[in-house]
Amino acid sequence: MFTIISERDNNMNFIDKVSIKEIIKDLELEVVYMPDNKEYYVYSQDVNRPGLQYAGYFEHFAYDRIQIIGRAEYNYFSYLDAERRENVLDKLFSYEIPALIVTRGLEVNSDVIKYAKKYGRIILSTKRNTTRFINRLSNYLDDRMAPHTTLHGVLVDVYGIGVLIKGESSIGKSETALELVQRGHRLVADDAVEIRRLDESVLLGQSPELLRHFLEIRGIGIIDVRSLYGAGAVKNSKTIDLVVHLEAWNEDKYYDRLGLDKEFEEILEVSVEKLVVPVKPGRNTAMIIEVAAMNFRQKGMGYDAAQEFTKKLSQLIDTKKC
Template sequence: MKTIDVEKLVDKFKLKQLNDAPIDSIVTVSDVKRPGLELAGFFDYFAPERVQIFGTTELSFIKELPKELLVERLRKLCSYDIPCIIISRSLEPPEELVEAAQQGGIPLLSTDYSTTSFISRLTDYLEEKFAPEITKHGVLVEVYGVGLFIKGHSGIGKSESALDLVKKGHRLVADDAVIIRRFMRGALVGRSPELSQHYMELRGLGIINVRTLFGAGAVRDEQSIDLIVELEKWDESKNYDRLGIQEEKEEILKVTIPKVTVPVRPGRNLAMVMEVAAMNYRLKRSGYNAAEDFTKRLEEKLKSE
């Protein structure tokens, strides 16, 4: 299970600590919480594993509570194993909150950001850190803004095709091993392992540094995965789709990605095919499907005759 130290949050967002509690606690989930219902006394569905955010609303509310009730609710809140409490806008917390957090051993932190802005930044950071990921064999390139994940058996020509695309002005993201991460919104983003970033292996030639050979504009650190291109050896007995009406799909980390299968045989310009695949994907995203348009025109022609 992935975890993040609260100390990393302090360093990342330049948080100020308001008590002496140790900051060795850990965050285990990407969600954050504003404990409004809990401050009102309702703890049935409290999620103590989340980072707790106190903004103007929460602090204004607890200041209106009678002191005995305030102390009771804050002590109950801080009796849970909370990773940390963060106060936005550098607001001054009531002494009762400082004491309750200290007694519960919970770090009480403060940020200059507004509540909404800080929650947005913190959530984005935690989602990125907690996003599930997997490493897959293949090549990831960016072609006309479309992320193509090229896969296929070893030696089929993935790296050579990617190099041809780079020469045409497109960008390499990862060769051989692609680390794929799923974000909460259901998008896949791929990157290269740090060790092999910007490097490519070409059989018969060896390892090359794409950034050094073609410049900084020939590579990028990460890219969304929009289309899977699977290369396979041309099989004369196989019936390949010639219209493109039946769309293939593949699931990675529970995200479904459109896929095209490209048969490989000598003399076929794979880089050009992939460029067209990327442009065709963009057209489909904009609402135009050439295969459906052609089929419709063909049906109308047959009916008229």
């Protein structure tokens, strides 16, 4: 089996931070001043425009965020007298801000650089429009620092529904995924599924780069699904809509036969509908997952077969009573 090793917190979710050097490279920023031999990280997804701080108000200053200077802040600060500018800059850079970014290609004055050097803070520059740059930076930080975790399982795209297949080792998850691929569906990840929460209720799953497009089939070994079945048989990422838990058939356990009992699994504080599918010789697990995906999609469109059956049964009972 593949093995993924990574640092996690007590809730088994990855702890994230983004290096300022990565931000500079990925967003193509110009370095105005950066201290040598010191690594800086960002721990907050939010950004701040320090207009109030330039006015001298530092109560509730969100100093842990990247600070953005646009034309409004720049023009206001240029009207201040030299003594007040010195006081504000000394106060501003005394806080451990991750970086200060000046937009629109505005020139960074020497007094700003002076206090950045005094406290060892980073000053960056971009020629982009302030609003557009903030949007790009926010999206970048949201993507890099979104809550995420890695789960053992297989993720497949079945009729547009992202199905996360879980279960004990050797229950047949990878074999089921392979049959689904042969039936025209797409593999997203096998064995290790990296999951990010992009919004309050949206989970995006993908494969680690090393494992992408590969499947492990016991008795055969590692196969490259894209090479064997073509680019249409794989997908790099997919939202997780449904969890299917495979387990060995237990004669003493009750399994839902109508579909009225709904179960949910919580992943990164998002509740995802869960189905428990018993596995035994003779059952076509891939076909069952296909039907589960179609049924889930149909319920999303407003038709629930289980509720419709129950409704008709109740009507029939009422008719016979009459």
